[in-house]
Amino acid sequence: MRAALLGLLLALPATAAPADGQQLFAHNCAACHMPDGAGIPGAFPALAGNAFVTGDPAAAAATVLNGRGGMPSFRDGLTDEEVAAVLSYVRAHFGNTAAAVPAETVAATRTGKAAEPARPMPAH
């Protein structure tokens, strides 16, 4: 019930425009990983020069989809195309030079169920 209602409330309209990695990064990642990808030592890992980020695309996609430690799951908030776009952006900026991530890689990684989402505020 809670999850169903939240799904309704958070359902994002499908957009025809191609996902903009830079804008997605600003909206979803920059608050913690900082606009320059440098992170905050001891709290938020730097994405610049991060071997995990530039390594196995499936592992990086799984982290965005499922969250890890202090990082939330973006499974419900971002489409496969958007996860691919933001990962590709991060892998090609801040001094990183790794290959882009195709949406298919994200789709293949998207298994299982999301973490229980934050509670909405239902009325009755």
Next chain:
Amino acid sequence: MPMTRRSLLEGLAAVGGTSLLLMGMEAFGMGIASEASLPPPLQGGGKGKSVVILGAGIGGLTAAYELGRAGYRVTVIEARDFAGGRSQTAKAGFQLTELGGETQTCRFDAGHYINHGPWRIPFHQRSTLHYVKAFGVEVELFNNDNDASYVYFTKGGGPLANRPLRKMELAADMRGRAAEILAKSTKAGALDLPLSAEDRDLFVAYLTAEGYLDKASLDYAGTEGRGWLVKPGAGLVGGTPSTPYKLTDLLHSKAWQVLASVSNWDQQRTMFQPRGGMAMLPAAFAARVGKAIRYGTVVERIRQDGAGVTVSTRDAKGRVAEVKADYCLCTIPLSVLKMIDNGLSDGHRTAMNGVSYAPVGKIGLQMKRRFWEDNHAIYGGHVYTDNPDIGVISLPSTGWMGAKGVLLGYYNFMGDAAKVSALSPADRAKLAVAFGQKIFPEYADSFESAFSVAWHRVKYNLGGWATWSDEARARDYPVLLQPDGRIYLAGEHLSHIGGWQAGAIESAWMQIDAIHKRASAA
């Protein structure tokens, strides 16, 4: 006298005591095994034994209070200069510096505040209410559902989208319209219902009452509970009824998404809040265990051996110290604990990676005038929106009919909270005020000052609350409930009441019970 379920349970209790009573309740599907109303009795006491508690949030304070009462030697290590963890109240002078952000100083007028962490205590969270009562913390009702409040949905269409609807209008009309269809279809035999003729009549009678339908025609033509066009008064005419909305307009507005037969278990109407702010609750704990707390002291390293636990700490002046104890109860959020040299086993460290933490944002807006009360007759409760940056606008359940008030301008989660938190405090306030202005014409003119928090950027929390996927709940959560040697973990993150103070309290109760049994056997 017929044997009711209650009288049977009372009989079981009389014959077999509590355990038989519990078994009986389990058999009725009323099991209470995972919920606790009272702290565990630490029989025999803890004289000569010691526990170091990491974190003076509600979980750590609970453990410190109960273990201290039982005679344990307790030391609490707290990074902040105050107790309470996330149970904070921002009032004039309160400061917060988010990681990567500027320092905010709360500029609200005296007597005004925002609970930017937990803010309400549901009536059924008996564990939290146990301490409210035991410590004499003064509480007031928190209005968690207000019929007069607005629902403002922007993603639908038609004449009812993008305008505030009173929840009473929406609920009356949507349910009245639905009851009318169902009642008429049932009466006409249009539905293949597995009901006897008598049951069908009763069902129609129920729908008639539920939807305020005309008994003869089964029409829904509005009801006074949705509000009046002209309210009844002392004049010649006894009020002018309002006109219900059309079903198609209601459906297209999508505003019905806020309706459900009953609220979720943790969102029902009757809630409490401490008078003066949520920080009053940890303050009541701290008044009782204060001497055991080392404030402004961070945990740098945790180690254990067969004899005990050693916690290395550093205080605000850079002085390092070691605290040794027989056992450790660690209530540090897992998002933070995993960044500390925690000395935990590989099993525990792997399991900690299974949890993720929710980005959560809140903003308090001080308004120079209580226009929601004066002009809109909304006393407390939430304005519901489908704008995920805002979530809800909540009107204060305190300071009724006073001059000013602080309302909650947004309550956002997950990716939306991440997005809004990338804004400066001033821009967050702008975003909140601009949206509120669409609902209340007095909003922008009344706005005076703001205080916002993004919990994922708060140094000693790194998230609003723990969230568990089904897989991690099954795979990792049970691991973390078990002690790692002499180190026990507790907090809202290790409960099924995540994000609530009750989760932290009951988790602490469970773990101090386990520590006590082990210490008593040793």
